[in-house]
Amino acid sequence: MQAIGKVDIGRKRVRNEDAIFVSNSPIGILPNLYIVADGMGGHKAGSIASGLAISSFCEYLEAHKHIDIKTREDVTILLKLGIRNANHVIYEKSKQDEAYNGMGTTMTVATVIEDIVYLAHVGDTRLYLMNEGSIFQATTDHSLVQEMLEQGYISENETRAHPQRHIITRAVGTYAKVKIDTVMFDLSKVQYMLLCSDGLTSMLSNEEIHECVRRSSGEAEEIVDSLIETANAKGGMDNIAVIIVKK
Incomplete structure (x- = not known):
C-alpha cells in the first residue's frame, strides 16, 4: 500500500489543531496505522489534545505488542482500548x-x-x-447536525453550511469515559481510503471529494494536494487534515 498524509492550516485559522499519523510499518502488533485527530479547546489546547491522542494511542500499542490477536473482534477491541487510553491521558x-x-x-x-x-x-x-465508480462514507459523524439530519430536521445539503455544524456530541478527553464506534470493511473492491477532518468535508461534498480523486493521476500525494487545494479554494474555513491510502 501507498499512504500519504498532510495537514494544512487553511485560509482562516491562525493556528493548527489537526494532527495525523501515517505508518505503513508495524506499530505494536498492528502492521500499519492511520490516524486523524481534530483538537478543540482554549489557547493551544486543541493542538495539545490532538497530539496527545495520537502519541498516547501509539504508546499503548507498543506497550501491548505481545498480546495475542486471534479474531477480527480482537483487532477492534485493541483499537477501542487504545482510544480509551488516549481519553484517560x-x-x-x-x-x-x-x-x-x-x-x-x-x-x-x-x-x-x-x-x-x-x-x-x-x-x-x-x-x-472509494473506487473509480463510487465513494462510501464508512463513519457516521457524532455531531449535532448529524442528529438533526437523522431526525429529519434538516436536509443533507443543509448540513455543510449549518451554523452549528462544528458542534460534536462525542470527543476524546472531555469526559472520564468515551463511547467509541468500531467497524470493519472488506477492501477487495476498494482503490483508496481517505481519512480526513471536517476542514475538508465542510468545504467539499462527498461527490466533490470523489471527483478530486477521479481526475487525479492516481498517485496518493497528488490526490492529497488536490483535496487540500480545492478545500482552500472554496474558502478554507478550518484546518484541513487528509490521509490517502492507495491499495
Whole structure:
C-alpha cells in the first residue's frame, strides 16, 4: 500500500489543531496505522489534545505488542482500548492544568489486515472508501447536525453550511469515559481510503471529494494536494487534515 498524509492550516485559522499519523510499518502488533485527530479547546489546547491522542494511542500499542490477536473482534477491541487510553491521558492532563480544561479531540483510527480495514471512531473526522465508480462514507459523524439530519430536521445539503455544524456530541478527553464506534470493511473492491477532518468535508461534498480523486493521476500525494487545494479554494474555513491510502 501507498499512504500519504498532510495537514494544512487553511485560509482562516491562525493556528493548527489537526494532527495525523501515517505508518505503513508495524506499530505494536498492528502492521500499519492511520490516524486523524481534530483538537478543540482554549489557547493551544486543541493542538495539545490532538497530539496527545495520537502519541498516547501509539504508546499503548507498543506497550501491548505481545498480546495475542486471534479474531477480527480482537483487532477492534485493541483499537477501542487504545482510544480509551488516549481519553484517560487527555482527561487527566486537562484536570492538571487550567489552561487545558475542557480540551478534547475527535479521532478516527484505521488499520488494514489481510484486505480488511478495522476502524475506531469518535467525533466528526471521517473515513471514506472509494473506487473509480463510487465513494462510501464508512463513519457516521457524532455531531449535532448529524442528529438533526437523522431526525429529519434538516436536509443533507443543509448540513455543510449549518451554523452549528462544528458542534460534536462525542470527543476524546472531555469526559472520564468515551463511547467509541468500531467497524470493519472488506477492501477487495476498494482503490483508496481517505481519512480526513471536517476542514475538508465542510468545504467539499462527498461527490466533490470523489471527483478530486477521479481526475487525479492516481498517485496518493497528488490526490492529497488536490483535496487540500480545492478545500482552500472554496474558502478554507478550518484546518484541513487528509490521509490517502492507495491499495
